[in-house]
Amino acid sequence: MTQIAPDVREVSARPQNAGRDWLREALPKIVLSPSLAMVLIFVYGFIIFTFYLSFTDSRILPSYGWEGWSNYSKLFRIRAWDTAVSNLLIFGSLYIVICCALGLALAILLDQKIRAEGFIRTVYLYPMALSFIVTGTAWKWFLDPGIGLQAVVRSWGWESFTFDWIKDGDMAIYTIVIAAVWQTSGFVMAMFLAGLRGIDNEVLKAAQIDGASNWALYRRIVIPQLRPAFMSAFVVLAHMAIKSYDLVIALTGGGPGTATELPATFMYSYTFTRNQMGIGAASATIMLMAIAAIMVPYIYSELREKK
Amino acid sequence: MSSNATATVVRTGAGSRFVIYTLLILFCLYYLLPLYVMVVNSLKPLSEIQAGGMMSLPEEWTVAPWASAWSTAQIGVEATGLKPFFWNSIVMVVPAVAISTVLGALNGYVLTKWRFRGDTIIFGLLLFGCFIPFQMVLIPMARMLGIVGLAGTVPGLIFVHLVYGIGFSTLYFRNYYQQFPTELVRAAMIDGAGFFTIFRRIMLPSSGPIAVVCVIWQFTNIWNDFLFGASFSDFDSQPMTVALNNLVQSSTGVKEYNVHFAGAIMAALPTLLVYIVAGRYFVRGLMAGSVKG
Amino acid sequence: MGFLDIKNATKSYGAVKVLHETDISIEEGEFLVLVGPSGCGKSTLLNMIAGLENITTGDIAIKGRSMNGVRPADRNIAMVFQSYALYPNMNVGQNIVFGLEMHGVPKPERDKAMKEVAELLQIEHLLDRKPGQLSGGQRQRVAMGRALVRDPDVFLFDEPLSNLDAKLRVDMRTEIKKLHQKLKTTIVYVTHDQIEALTLSTRIAVMYGGHVQQLGTPKEIYDNPANMFVAGFMGSPSMNLFPATIAVENGRAVARTKLVGGAEATLPFAEGRGFERHEGRDIVLGLRPEAITDRDGADRNSQSVHVVEAHVEVTEPAGSDTFVVTQMGGKEVTGRFRADVDVQAGQSFPFAINMDKAVVFDPETEARIS
């Protein structure tokens, strides 16, 4: 062998240097540590800070006079908070379910060797690129019964057509769902499409030979295999639902009344608009605990399984 | 990673294909409608808008609102249009996206190929960080930026986006690299490549698809961010979204909806462009890992 | 002290011990095969030699130098992986010399080495291609080339043939054997395929459950398996193992076992094996299929061939041979008959049993009794 390769033995035989060894061992951890440090300080540190603030008399700026539980007891007596929490439940569950269902349906439809798939896919996907600062006004107009969909349909001759949810305290939260679904469902569609494309076509052929109808094929064979895509979609959607702020501000500003208040808007309004930072911090704490209650078991199970 | 990139083998009859196309087109309309409203109204004179009919095509086509939004609309004291802010956004977004993508890639690399005790917990911590509401961190973040002297600077703003973008970029790259054969890394180790050499020579060249996903995601989020942009920028570094907000949200005075719409589309153009150009790689990138396992 | 010494090496993940105390020592130029079913610890051991996994306790030394704490790149080893692990973004030539590049070998030397290796493996025409454009066999060659070019002290092969189809696998096996004979390098080779182990190796370590069951030359392993696991794992069809009892007749040890229908067969052992002292003991008798043949096919050099009439249950013509299945001691027993013997299922037929080759195991400990 020596005849065909240069000698590299000398390199490998050099004496080991303890410091370099240590560095080599620790390098991956060193690379990870800035991110970890950032997250520990700027996420978890801030969470602790907020938690602390929720027990203080902070108003316009943080202040450190201890107030005990009074911010929490006030928080639970504020009706808008109840509204915000129940709205998040309605909004969050509808948003996630509809986005997943619609995303999956569109992905399946788009997976049928569609002409111009690329174009249609881009059309479905583009809303994700826009912020509600951009699309808010268009949506507001569209939903406004005076000039939007209702007016247009009526001008076509269907005089009794009514679509005034955005003006109706009981229904307004659903218009938020419509706009939110509009924004994200294309993205979810892309995730499912990717999942579908990853499925082995052999399995589908086998199932077809077994006589499965298309419906059975998707229900029994395809959709169960999309579980990872569902999981990724869930993380993204849950994260969007919790952070939904621009959306509400752009569409309804929390109204009519407080009908479309969400915890994020509530927290912002108490912390910044109303100068009651203590209550804002208390609401943030509750919100975080709720997020943790849902996300921690999920993240835990996901990561454990993967080992 | 060798996924089948073709459409399904499931066969459909002519009747159902008609239904499928009809549905797909209907949904195209649903998704395009707001954009249609914006485009149409950005090409009308204001009087037509005020006369009503938001859905109707302009009777008189005009690009004046676009010109105005770009260079003469009132953003602050000076009627500068959105032009100067465009550059501010670019200067901030490009490094933020680049750094956050590279950092995410490195993290994903460590978390999948250099595993150590406790790495899953660290990943869990990073991931949970995605869920923190931004409104909550505003004040403490401002304080920290002040302490390190980055308040009101572009690097400060980049840093903030980096911190809160790191969770998702790590998630994307980790899931992708999990599918990446560990044997390649081992082969390179035996070949004598070190930590960074493996990353640079072996991992990065194969990371194209997921990098597209990550860049799209980060670019969209950072470009569209308003809260951080408004709070942590300075008079000379306000990003596009803040300017757009100033254009659209002016409290009193006549609302020039056509100019607003033109400005809104303009502010969205870079992200739209990213989606249109990179969109075809997007599904591929998602496919190559991020939605699996 | 050998060329490669594995001394008391163990590996644990937390509380789980995946490799128990292992001692293997081989000389320069040997071809050691680690063989065993999946999960037996063979790949773990290979990775420990490579330095890809840390040793929990014990030591591994190459050329007398302890490798503990030495990183893979500095061990002067090369490895061929099951998936070949070719860098997808580099062409074949770059793949081959990547290791040299990493070790700071100047470009002219690298190019020279690359040419030589490519010539040796007949892959010169592939040098500019990307791995994705190669067939399985070509990838395999490139992977070998990448290892060869390094001129390492030890080659490590991790199931290198398992992704190839049957025909190609046999060809490549021969090629590896030739290469070894030509280059006389030290090789450690992991496989789950016992034929590969027997054909390629100079030494085999049969592994199971994190233990080395037996370490020996192919002949030792084949003829004198240390226990029932090795007996059953090595050889194809595998060794017949069936219960019997040792008795002494006329001062000579015999094995008694039941045939189909309740008749008892008495099989005398060869003289001088000393089984007489085990009189009355229940044993498991081990006989390779080739030790159970038709009367005319029996080994003429054997001292103790015994013919037993037994009921034929199944015959499996395999071209060169016919495998004939009967039962002994309630277990299926396969004999290898010459192909032209006319034997039918259902009939009673004389089986010639070569007791020279018989091995005896303890049914409890499964270890061989000598």
Add this chain to the structure above:
Amino acid sequence: MRGYFGKTTTLAAALMASASMAQAADVEVLHWWTSGGEAAALNVLKDDLSGQDIGWQDMPVAGGGGTQAMTVLRARVTSGNPPTAVQMLGFDITDWAKQDALANLNEIAEEGNWNEVIPAALQKFATYDGQWVSAPVNVHSTNWVWANKAIMDELGLSEPQTWDEFTAALQAAEDAGYTALAHGGQAWQEATFFDAVVLSVGGPEFYQASMIDLDPEALGSDQMKEVFDRMGTLRGYVDDNFSGRDWNLATAMVINKEAAFQLMGDWAKGEFLNAGKVPGEDFLCFRFPGSQDQVTFNSDQFAMFAQGDSVSDEQAALAKAIMSPGFQIAFNKVKGSVPARTDLDAGELDACGQKAYEDFKAAASSGNLYGSMGHGHANPASVKNAMYDVITAHFNGEYDSETAVEELVLAVELSQ
């Protein structure tokens, strides 16, 4: 609170000290005036300063009537990098002054005789603890009714003087097929109604007790129930499609002869003028019936953020420029509001503007000038928003008047 802020300001001072060396003689101004007219008006100020070699660094953050800007301000101050000057409203000024964050403008005030020319009701906000901390730019009055003259003429209506006349006029407009009251369903717009109605029901004393002193008895009184009843009556004259509508769209309804009246602050005038309408000919402006003698106001002011020990030269120059008669007239002509100082010649203002300025001066001298609750000049932001919640919920039919009164008392209690 002081302890915390003491630290920040020291730090801020240190940072600013180093920063201001580099950019001496510049003022960074945080404001939310981004519409064409307002910005043009601010340009007057900018030019004035550049005449004194002081650069203007523009930091506009629009949205939510300044709430976005206030959020940004908080981030800026917390980070130790506050703007030089900030547009502020009402109680925000007091809140920041309490934090020791604002520069003392007493010297400039003395020099400019601010104590004399600024009405006491405004001084309440512009001063803290005996110190001038901000320079008022304008005074908006909020208890205006804007009417389409064509409709009034058509229906033979004259300016209503009492609540009953007003409801009769509304009824007449509705009977004639018009939307009687143009309104946008946003909390602050409803609160604008509320201000006027409180004054019309209980007069200035009641307004003082309930909106400014936050007396629980006044808040829970029968008079307050009457206020909510009247709010309900007004709700009856609003079209179904009001929710979420921007105020300027409501104004457009009056301009376009779709609606007869709108209750809105004087900034609505700009919309009429922009549409080419002439005050007195095409549209009318009058005080909300029952509050003719009072003026509820809000006032934009510029507060200077402390940069070390004393007010800087640039800040002083900016404050002087803001209070200069030239700017006050020029700005308010465009903005639709009236000057904050009472000693000017209003000849350049239009008819509605002159009337407003007269009203303002009269109210100021007779003690009838009240800070508007709806615009953050009667009580602090926390209380104001708590009141918004109740007013809006009632207006949207979630509460009846009785519940609304109870909720109002509770909300005010919780917010303090």
